[in-house]
Amino acid sequence: MSSFARVLEDLLTYEKISTQPGFLQGLEARAKVVGLMGMVVVVTWVHHLTTLAAALGASLVLAVASGIPLSRLGRSWLAVPLFSAAIVAPAALNLVTPGRPLLFLWQSLPSHWGPWSLPPFLAITDAGLVVAARFILRTTACVTLALLLTATTPPARLFRGLRALGVPKLMVMLLSMMERYLGVLLRVAQEIHLAKLSRSIAAGSLRAEQDWVAAGMGALFRRTQALGNAVYLAMLSRGYTGEVYLLDEPCWRRRDWGFVGGVVAFGALLLLLG
Numbered sequence: 001m002s003s004f005a006r007v008l009e010d011l012l013t014y015e016k017i018s019t020q021p022g023f024l025q026g027l028e029a030r031a032k033v034v035g036l037m038g039m040v041v042v043v044t045w046v047h048h049l050t051t052l053a054a055a056l057g058a059s060l061v062l063a064v065a066s067g068i069p070l071s072r073l074g075r076s077w078l079a080v081p082l083f084s085a086a087i088v089a090p091a092a093l094n095l096v097t098p099g100r101p102l103l104f105l106w107q108s109l110p111s112h113w114g115p116w117s118l119p120p121f122l123a124i125t126d127a128g129l130v131v132a133a134r135f136i137l138r139t140t141a142c143v144t145l146a147l148l149l150t151a152t153t154p155p156a157r158l159f160r161g162l163r164a165l166g167v168p169k170l171m172v173m174l175l176s177m178m179e180r181y182l183g184v185l186l187r188v189a190q191e192i193h194l195a196k197l198s199r200s201i202a203a204g205s206l207r208a209e210q211d212w213v214a215a216g217m218g219a220l221f222r223r224t225q226a227l228g229n230a231v232y233l234a235m236l237s238r239g240y241t242g243e244v245y246l247l248d249e250p251c252w253r254r255r256d257w258g259f260v261g262g263v264v265a266f267g268a269l270l271l272l273l274g
Contacts, residue, residue: 001197004190011183013072017151022066024152029161031256035263036149042267043141046274049130052137055270059144066152076143084139085132092128099127155179160244173242177228185224192216 018025024032043055063073090096093105101123150158159172196212203209 001190001193004186004193008183008186010072013069014151015154017066017068018154020067022068022152024062024066024148026255027259028250028252028256029153029157030164030250031252031259032149032153033158033161033165035260036145039263039267040142040145042270043138043145046270047134048274049133049137051270051274052134052141054273056137056141056144058266059141059148062148063144066148068148068151072151073144073147076147077140080143081136081140084136088132088135091135092124092132094123094125094128097125097128097131099125102126102129156244156246157250160246160250163244164250169242172244176244177232181227181231184227185220188223189216189220192220 039055039059043052046052046055060073063070094101103124105122105124107120107122153161155176159176162175163169163172193216196216204212
């Protein structure tokens with residue numbers, strides 16, 4: 001229940017942040033898509049830890065200038081980088097990345113495991129730590145840049161900017177429907193869970209709870225499918241074509257060109273250094 005409530009709170013927080021005064025909020029959506037997504041591409045290319053740290057530092061500066069709470073950034077960093085660290089943890093071992101041992105985890109390993117020969121010890125190496133740190137820094141920077149784009153841009157303007165940049169109409173339409181009804185589906189899932197809690201005296205066995213979760217997922221899928229079909233047919237009957245229209249069509253301004261130019265210069269510097 002708390003997870004459902006937290007996601008709904010995040011949706012409201014993003015809507016509030018995207019309408020408040022700030023540096024990124026004052027830029028046109030296309031400029032932010034080109035600049036921030038271009039930086040994501042640059043971050044995936046550079047390899048040195050210092051350049052990755054510089055990219056992360058620049059994204060932090062943009063977040064502060066745009067009024068994004070550091071607590072919101074911290075929650076994203078707690079989830080994604082920790083998951084990345086769990087994925088890349090084996091790369092820090094001498095079994096995967098040879099190097100100078102820094103921390104011995106196990107001594108006197110068997111010399112062979114099936115057809116593979118093993119080193120005499122298991123340890124964390126200096127080269128392995130560099131690989132892990134590079135992966136975690138890159139992931140954190142990319143997540144922060146994506147968060148800057150979605151948190152500082154109202155959905156309608158973001159979708160209009162994507163269409164103006166040539167993103168296919170079908171993809172923009174799917175994103176628009178997902179954003180519009182994500183809160184509705186979360187509330188439906190929350191109601192299903194609350195209804196079950198209000199009718200339960202005690203928790204059942206693990207198998208019974210798993211069966212209930214599977215049934216709830218099936219019920220939510222059926223309701224989602226019915227709602228999506230009904231809404232889409234209603235939109236088609238009212239002339240919907242998949243295009244995104246705004247009352248005030250956006251236009252490029254000097255600060256938009258300046259932002260894109262600054263990002264290009266900063267990205268080129270990172271590529272030269274990294």
